Amino acid sequence: MPTHVVLLPVKPPARGKSRLSELTDPVRRRLAEAFALDTAQACLDATSVGAVLAVTDDAGFSADLTALGCVAIPDGVSDDLNGTLVQAAAEAARRWPDLVPVALTGDLPALRAADLDAALSAVPAGRPAYVSDAEGVGTTLYTAAVREFSPRFGDGSRAAHDDAGALPVAGSLATLRRDVDALGDLRAAIALGLGPRTAAVVADLDLP
Secondary structure, X not given: OOOEEEEEEOOOHHHOXXXXXXXXXHHHHHHHHHHHHHHHHHHHHOOOEEEEEEEOOOHHHHHHHHHHOOEEEOOOOOOOHHHHHHHHHHHHHHHOOXXXXXXXXXXXXXXXXXXXXXXXXXXXXXXXXXXXXXXXXOEEEEEXXXXXXXXXXXXXXXXXXXXXXXXXXXXXOHHHHOOOOOHHHHHHHHHHOOOHHHHHHHHOOOOO
């Protein structure tokens, strides 16, 4: 039985993954697109997920996400990820009032549905919760009932979520914790096993 609706903010791929500076602009764009699509597909495959609400201002990429099975809406809060997510949670509550919103970063190219299901099943009932990234500094997932939904993504977000009273979700959850900002992160994701779209892009690369 689905319990959650995923909120997936997607920066226009042309502006995404700027920290992969060793790669050309076209390659970074292809990777940003592939990361988001593989993340979305894993979410759609999770039994605990009833819908994926993607938020992006890239109209062309919005069509790609919709073709995959997501519902896509424009970003009504520019340059404020947490504001975007709060607005998306309100929209999700209107469309799917029985599902709990869960925000997920769009750069989890190794994500497996089983890890997402495991994390969501471990969330304490009625409490805001989060999953920290592999480095233990950032956050890849945040969930709370819509009335308490107050994400703190950004620099040092794990500590910010702790300070706000959200509870960390325990467990290995390796593919859910492995976000990709730099080449070292990408190599770590490759070791876990990439989603098909990212794997296809990486296969064409001679990574430095």
